[in-house]
Amino acid sequence: MPDHTENTAAAPALPVAVDQGALLALADGHHARAVRPLGSGEHGGHLVKTYAIEAPGRAVTERDVAAVMPLVDAHLALGAVRGSLGLAVVLLHAGGDGDYVLVHTWIEGHMADLAVFTGPAGHPEQLRSGRTGLAPCVWEAAVLAHERTAFTRHVLDGEGPLADRLAAWSADVTKEDAR
Numbered sequence: 001m002p003d004h005t006e007n008t009a010a011a012p013a014l015p016v017a018v019d020q021g022a023l024l025a026l027a028d029g030h031h032a033r034a035v036r037p038l039g040s041g042e043h044g045g046h047l048v049k050t051y052a053i054e055a056p057g058r059a060v061t062e063r064d065v066a067a068v069m070p071l072v073d074a075h076l077a078l079g080a081v082r083g084s085l086g087l088a089v090v091l092l093h094a095g096g097d098g099d100y101v102l103v104h105t106w107i108e109g110h111m112a113d114l115a116v117f118t119g120p121a122g123h124p125e126q127l128r129s130g131r132t133g134l135a136p137c138v139w140e141a142a143v144l145a146h147e148r149t150a151f152t153r154h155v156l157d158g159e160g161p162l163a164d165r166l167a168a169w170s171a172d173v174t175k176e177d178a179r
Helices: 020-029 062-077 138-156 162-171
Strands: 034-043 046-054 084-094 099-107 111-119
Touching (some): 034 138, 062 084, 062 099, 099 138
Antiparallel strands (some): 034 046
8 A cells, every 4th residue: 555644754864985074065165167179189190189177276378288298199109009099089187186187089899098197286297197097077077078979979970071070070179167
């Protein structure tokens, strides 16, 4: 028989691993971050779309881009050993707690390869590989979600010559602040 009594129960208990204080603190401090496309070009033999993501009070400068691209070139030059298909997205993130560079490469089998480099704020020459398991933050993931859709729309589901598909993919950038 169905229970027709009034629901006066308290909110369900949270699982033990849920850190309510930490989650609410994250929510309280959550904010938009500026996202700027920095153009497309060839790096390490790949066609690369590059973005800047900027925390409040931080900026990705031309100097930063120039300092980071040799690292990106070196990483992408080894793409063939990871099954690279020759397309990549690079995120230069001037974060609140340091600098991050993500190199997202489309690889064989509908998969992607991701390298994350981290370093102290304002010192791109000190970027090093991030720890094992490090994944995109919420702002980086927002840009990569756009890029997944652009790749699928223009390259995988697109029609016509590949050069036209890649031109459409290169032009499809996000300019919205990431939340």
